[in-house]
Amino acid sequence: MSNLILKSLLVYSPDEDKGFYTEFSDAVNIVHGRNTSGKSTLIQSIIYAIGVNDSKDYLNDINKANVFFRLDCELCNGNENYKLVFVRSDDTLILKKGTDHPIRFDGINGNNSYEYGRYKKTLSNIIGFNLKLQKQSELVDAPLEAALLPYYISQSVGWVYIRESIGDYRFYKDFKFDYLDYYCGIENAHDRIMKYDLEVEKKELVFELKQLNSYESKDEGLRVSKILDDRFKGEAASFLEEYQALNNDLSTKEAEHTKLCNKISMLRGRQRVLSQVITNIKRQRPKIDQCPTCDQNLPGDLKDFYNYSQDVNDAIKESDRVKEDIKKSVSKLNATEKAVSELRIKVEHNFGVLRRLKADNITFDSWLDHNANLRLLKNISIKKEFCEKRMEAIKGAIEGIGDGVDIDLARRRKENEFLSIFKAKAELLGVNIPAEKKYQDLYSLNSFPYQGVELHLLLMAYNFSFYEMVIKRSNTHKLPFLLDAVFKEDIDTESRRQIFEFLSSETKGSGQVIFSVAEYKKDDTSAGPLFNIEDIKIRYFLNDTKLICIGDSKTKRSFLSGSAIDNSLIEDTIGLLETV
Numbered sequence: 001m002s003n004l005i006l007k008s009l010l011v012y013s014p015d016e017d018k019g020f021y022t023e024f025s026d027a028v029n030i031v032h033g034r035n036t037s038g039k040s041t042l043i044q045s046i047i048y049a050i051g052v053n054d055s056k057d058y059l060n061d062i063n064k065a066n067v068f069f070r071l072d073c074e075l076c077n078g079n080e081n082y083k084l085v086f087v088r089s090d091d092t093l094i095l096k097k098g099t100d101h102p103i104r105f106d107g108i109n110g111n112n113s114y115e116y117g118r119y120k121k122t123l124s125n126i127i128g129f130n131l132k133l134q135k136q137s138e139l140v141d142a143p144l145e146a147a148l149l150p151y152y153i154s155q156s157v158g159w160v161y162i163r164e165s166i167g168d169y170r171f172y173k174d175f176k177f178d179y180l181d182y183y184c185g186i187e188n189a190h191d192r193i194m195k196y197d198l199e200v201e202k203k204e205l206v207f208e209l210k211q212l213n214s215y216e217s218k219d220e221g222l223r224v225s226k227i228l229d230d231r232f233k234g235e236a237a238s239f240l241e242e243y244q245a246l247n248n249d250l251s252t253k254e255a256e257h258t259k260l261c262n263k264i265s266m267l268r269g270r271q272r273v274l275s276q277v278i279t280n281i282k283r284q285r286p287k288i289d290q291c292p293t294c295d296q297n298l299p300g301d302l303k304d305f306y307n308y309s310q311d312v313n314d315a316i317k318e319s320d321r322v323k324e325d326i327k328k329s330v331s332k333l334n335a336t337e338k339a340v341s342e343l344r345i346k347v348e349h350n351f352g353v354l355r356r357l358k359a360d361n362i363t364f365d366s367w368l369d370h371n372a373n374l375r376l377l378k379n380i381s382i383k384k385e386f387c388e389k390r391m392e393a394i395k396g397a398i399e400g401i402g403d404g405v406d407i408d409l410a411r412r413r414k415e416n417e418f419l420s421i422f423k424a425k426a427e428l429l430g431v432n433i434p435a436e437k438k439y440q441d442l443y444s445l446n447s448f449p450y451q452g453v454e455l456h457l458l459l460m461a462y463n464f465s466f467y468e469m470v471i472k473r474s475n476t477h478k479l480p481f482l483l484d485a486v487f488k489e490d491i492d493t494e495s496r497r498q499i500f501e502f503l504s505s506e507t508k509g510s511g512q513v514i515f516s517v518a519e520y521k522k523d524d525t526s527a528g529p530l531f532n533i534e535d536i537k538i539r540y541f542l543n544d545t546k547l548i549c550i551g552d553s554k555t556k557r558s559f560l561s562g563s564a565i566d567n568s569l570i571e572d573t574i575g576l577l578e579t580v
Helices: 039-050 056-063 115-126 146-152 174-185 193-219 220-282 300-354 364-367 371-399 408-427 454-473 493-506 535-538 569-576
Strands: 003-013 018-023 028-033 068-077 080-088 092-097 101-106 133-136 137-143 482-483 513-518 548-549
Touching: 003 039, 003 115, 003 569, 018 137, 018 493, 028 039, 028 101, 028 408, 028 535, 039 056, 039 080, 039 364, 039 482, 039 513, 039 548, 068 535, 068 569, 080 174, 080 371, 080 569, 092 115, 101 115, 115 137, 115 146, 133 174, 146 454, 174 454, 193 371, 193 482, 220 454, 300 408, 535 548
Parallel strands: 028 513, 028 548, 482 513
Antiparallel strands: 003 018, 003 068, 068 080, 080 092, 092 101, 133 137
């Protein structure tokens, strides 16, 4: 896999004719100078020139001078070695690979722009960076910051938190696990999105099942309803069938009773009318009775008398018939009332018997009140059965995804390997690793419960341990290890000596390393051996170590100066910026 080695850095402002230029050693490079002189600016310029926008805000002061950046590198990829040149001016970046024609990218200041996406894909292909991260429900290419993350320890947060020196990964699902898997060499070829969706569904089902079980077990009303159902459901079912039949008979008899009452009432009214008619007819006999209005005798002949007699006989017969109908109807009414009364007594008797059945002081009325709970229990049972069946199906589907690699086992092996390295480096620095597993397991670590120098030393041990894990892999891209401010401002002399001894040991044969240290040389005094960078180089590092001084270790904000820079390099860089 590729190994990117920095050769030189040029930062130049044509407007002010000021700039910075340095070459790099393939081994150790120590950037030194006074605090706020521009040591961090050098490291951030490297990152910015590569096309990573994370350090853009830190370079606002020098970017105001209309500067351009040129980073010359050598890329070793197997048996193939070639030059790789990055030239950047604001949102324009030129990438020249070997003898190929330069590639121009305009508008790369925004990580979401189309042009930046095109550049990210190009550079990722060149260095062999193919980390995939999960964003919502899809896999996407990781940002370029993730390609630099194992190789950069920032001054601001790198000596406090883990994996936060560069980039923002909050919007990626399980970033820590994917990141560590990738750089530890754990291959996982399964369908990530399908497994993610299945696991999300499984978690939802587990939660729902837990809620159903909790509701069913904790709700006293539901438990009482279940007991009632078990005790009464046989008797209740039989009762309901009998009650329905009796109620139907009762309804029929009550309807019949109503009809008979109406009929008797009608017959009795007709009987009263007939009685009145008969009386009136008898008072108005032809030739005998007088007119009730004029007191004259009613006229009549034989025919009139015959009609009169017929009317009297008909009225009397009709009255007798009505009396007989009333008698029969009353008899039927009495029988119907008796039947209705008996049915009502039977219903009340049977219902009352069942109501008086008790179980643990719970009556049948209570059972009726709990029928809604029984329906709810039935629904809960159906939902629980569905959840359990679906969870079993999901479990089988998850087990069937992938190539059979036991990810958990592979991760535990890497954690054991890391912890062995971590303990050795912590011992070199004289710092103890916390005993809790969450501070020792690689996949659990986010920070340490320390502060001050102790935290600084422990993070240095961690960062070099993970760096060693990464560079061991033959198929992972390798970048220079950039450590900004390896000393805290309040670090003591003994800890400073320990750190130099540690850096001396760790940087031998580990690849290109660039780290910065603060140094302040006064004119009238000589610095001690642990604060004089030349003495430090002689005592702790090899001869090929490169010292890069920012502003003669005396002046502040001295990254851009008026020092002479090869004009041909400046002209060549400007020519690259004019590439079409």
